[in-house]
Amino acid sequence: MILGICGSGRKEGNTGAIVEEVLKGTESETELVWLIDLNVGYCTGCMRCASEGNCWQKDGMTDLYKKIIDCEAIVIGSPGYYGDVSGLVKSMMDRSIALGYMGIGKESKTPMHGRKPLAGKPAAIVSTVAGHGFERPLETMERFVSYGEMKLVGKLGAVVGMQDVRELKNVVDEASKLGAKIKEALREKFK
Ligand SMILES: Cc1cc2nc3c(=O)[nH]c(=O)nc-3n(C[C@H](O)[C@H](O)[C@H](O)COP(=O)(O)O)c2cc1C
Known part of the structure; x- marks a missing residue:
């Protein structure tokens, strides 16, 4: 399953x-998760995950951790808010610090340096903005991808103005091509 994670509260x-x-461009089984539906609390920075092997917060992230680990590839999308990712995306990324410690528990010999369970997973990142400044949201998400040692397949930033992005054929085409690249990356990975 290829997992899409959207950090906008606007489903339309x-x-x-x-x-x-x-996701459509991947021509694969996909699932789109809307962070707005999940009730994802903030990372408190307590680092209990590093010693306990899990996040103490039981909320929307609990199921999402499993989906992020289990999916074959991931697509993360954020609107640009004040030149960076939305709070929903930032919280999801912050909470994902626990992924590196899951299953390590108290036996961990390297408690401050977790595992990289997402290593090698193909990832794509996208951001839309009204006027300008999709670079930083992409950079922030790229940092998340690279920290997890995922394989960045591609990124797409779009300036949509007051239009509906579905009307911007070049952007839609680019998105579809990005999906095809994920499909190709998965073929390479599993051949
Ligand atoms: C809180 C907030 C901050 C925003 N900041 C910016 C910005 O810095 N630059 C910009 O061009 N658009 C900004 N926008 C506009 C959105 O990035 C843009 O409309 C985006 O396409 C919305 O995505 P969505 O339709 O998926 O919600 C902002 C919108 C909101 C609600």
Whole structure:
């Protein structure tokens, strides 16, 4: 399953439309998760995950951890908010620090340096903005991808103005091509 994670609260909005187009382009089994539906609490920075092997918070992230680990590839989308990712995406990324410690528990010999359970997983990142500045949201998500040692397949930033992104054929085409690249990356990985 290829997992899409959308960090916009607008289900008819631009970011979700682009994530959906990328997922469609993979021609694979996909699932789109809307962070707005999940009730994801903030990372408190307690680092209990590093000693306990799990996050103490039981909320929308609990199921999402499993989906992130189990999926074959991941597509993350964020609207640009004040030049960076949305709070929903930031919280999801922050909480994902626990992924590196899951299953390590108290036996961990390297408690401050978790595992990289997402290593090698193909990932794509997309961001839409009204006017300008999709670079930083992409950079922030790229940092998350690279920390997890995932394989960045591609990124897509789109300036949509007041339009509906579905009307911007070049952006839709690019999203679809990005999906095809994920499919190709998976073929390479599993051949
Ligand atoms: C809180 C907030 C901050 C925003 N900041 C920016 C910004 O810095 N630059 C910009 O071009 N658009 C900004 N926008 C506009 C959105 O990035 C843009 O409309 C985006 O396509 C919305 O995605 P969505 O339709 O998926 O919700 C902002 C919107 C909101 C709600």
